[in-house]
Amino acid sequence: MADWCGRFSPETELKAQKELNENPATRDDDIQSVRDLVVTRPDIKFIRTDDAFILRFLRARKFDTYEAFRLYARYYEYRQIHKAIFQEFSVSNPEMYQALMDGFPAVLDNTDHFGRKILVLNTANWEVWRYPYIHILRAMLLSLEYLIQDEETQIHGFVIIVDWTAFSFKQAARLSPGLMRLTIEGLQDCFPARFGGIHFVNQPWYVEAAFAICRPFLKQNTKKKIFLHGNNLTTLHSHIHKEILPSELGGLLPAYNIGKFARELLEQDFGIDYGSSSPSSDHKDITMGLTRSLSVPLANDQYNDKETKDDSQDNMELLLTFD
Template sequence: MTHLQAGLSAETTEKARLELNENPDTLHQDIQQVRDMIITRPDIGFLRTDDDFILRFLRARKFNQVETFKLLAQYFQYRQQNLEMFQSFKADDLGIKRALMDGFPGVLENPDQYGRKILILFASNWDQSRNSFTDILRAILLSLEVLIEDPELQINGFILIIDWSNFSFKQASKLTPTILKLAIEGLQDSFPARFGGIHFVNQPWYIHALYTIIKPFLKDKTRKRIFLHGNNLNSLHQLIFPECLPSEFGGTLPPYDMGMWARTLLGPEYNDETEYTHTYDALHVKEALGSSDKDCTEKLMKRSQSAVEPGTLKHKDRDDDTAQPLLALD
C-alpha cells in the first residue's frame, strides 16, 4: 500500500482493486500519465494537479486514463464556463448557507450497507423566494467537494434520495431545461463522484413527466441507476436497508435533523445566518464526520442482501402498484 492509500481499510483497498482496477504498484505511473495529458488542453486552466486530486478522478473512472482526463478537463471547464457559481464558493456565502440550513443537501451520518454515503433532499423545502436553484446546486457541489476528500468515499461512492412529497406543480414549473441541464452537467459529467443510485420517492405524475423530458440528456449508466419508487418503501428498502435510513423513509433511525449537515460545515459557532460569518474548516469537518460513518457498514456487511425477502418490508398502508423500480441497477 502506498501513502496515497493510507487510511483506507483493508476491505476498501481490496474493493478498489477488484472494482476500480486500482493497483498500488502502478498508482504513481497512472497519475502521471493523466497529468501528462494536460498539455493537450491549453484552453483549460487546471488549477490543481497534485497526486491526491488526480487520484479521485482515476477512481471515479475505474482507472481508465483517457476517461479520467476527460472528466478532469470537464471539471475545470465547467467551473470556467460558470464562473459566477464558484465566486464565494464557501459555506458562509449567504445563498449557500440558506440552502444548507434548509437541508440542501441533507447528509446522513452513517453510510448504507455498502459504505456509500447517503445524501437526501426534501424537494418541498425549496422556497423560491429564499433559495435560487443555482444556490441549491452550489450547496450540493460544495458538500460533495468536502465529502470527496475522504478516500473511502472516493471508492465506495454515494447514494442520493429525493423525496418529492408535497412538491407542488408550481414548484416543478420552475425546474426549467436550462437549470436542469446545469445540474446534470455539474453532477453527471463534471464531478469525480461514484453515484451508486438515485432514488425518487413519493414523486407525483409531473415529476414522472419531467424525468421523461430530461432522460435523453442522461448517460445510459446514469439512467440505469435511477429508481422511481413512488410511495412504496419496500423497493427502496431492498436496495438500502432500513437500518441505514431515518424514519421519514421507513427506516429504523430517528428522524433526520435538518440542520445537522449545515452545522457540520459551518462549525460549532453556527447560530443563524445574520450572525455567522466564518467559512468552513476542512479539518473541523473531517473530525465532525468522525469514525461513526463505518458503524452501519460494519453491522450490515455480515447480512446478505438475500435476507430481504420480497414483501417483508412492505408497509400495509402503502400502494402496492409500484412495488418494483422502473429502472433496474446493472
C-alpha cells in the same frame, strides 16, 4: 513516490483493486499519466495538479487514464464556463448556507451496506420565494466537494434519495430545461464521484414528466441507476436497508437533523477558490450563461440555452406536454 499505505481499511483497499482496477504498484504512474495530458488542453486552467486530487478522477473512471483525464478536463471546463456558480463558493456565502440549512443536501450518519454516503433531499423544504433553485445546485456541488475529500468515499461513492412529498406545481415551474441540464452536467459529466443510485420517493406525476425531459441528457449507465419508487418505500428498502434510514423514509432510526451537515461545513469554514474574478450573487447571470454543453445533448435542436428564462408559465406548459 507518494505514500499511500494505511490511508483506508484493508477491505476498502481490496474493493479499490477489484472494482476500480486500482493497483498500488502502478498508482503513481497512473497519476503521472493523467498529469502529462494537461499540456494537451492549454485552454483550461488546471488549478490543482497534485497526486491526491488527480487520484479522485482515476477512481471515478476505474483507472482508465484517458477517461480520467477527460473527466478532469470537464471538471475545470465546467467551472470556467459557468463561473457565476462558483463565485463566493463557500459555506459562508449566506445564499448557499441558507440552502444547506434547509437540507440541500442532508447527509445521514450511516453509510449503506456498500459503504456509500447517503444524501437526502426533501423538496418540501424549498420555498421558492426565499431563494432560486441555483442556490440548491451550488450547495449540492459544495457539499460533494467537501465529502469527496475522504478516500473511502471516493472508492465507495454516494447514493441520493430525493423525497418529493408536497412538491408543488409552483416549484416544478422553476425548474427549466436549462437548469436541469446544468445539474446533470455538473453531477454526471463534470464531477469525480461514483453515484451508485438516485432514488425518487413520493414523486407526483409532473416529476415523472420532468424526468422524461431529462432522459435525453442522461447516459445509459446513469439511467440504470435512477429508481422511481413512488409511495412504495418497500422497494426503496430493497436498495437501502431501513435499519439505517430515518423514520421519514420508513426507516427504523429517528428523524434526521437537516441542518447537522451544514453546521459541520460551517465549523470547517469550507469553501473553494477557483480564482474567479468579481463576485456576483445574481442567479440570472448563472441561468443566462449556459453558453454550450460539455457533453450532454440538447433535448431538441430548437432549444437555445442562451434564451433560458425564469418563466413559470412557459416551464409548466412544457412539463404538461410530457404527461
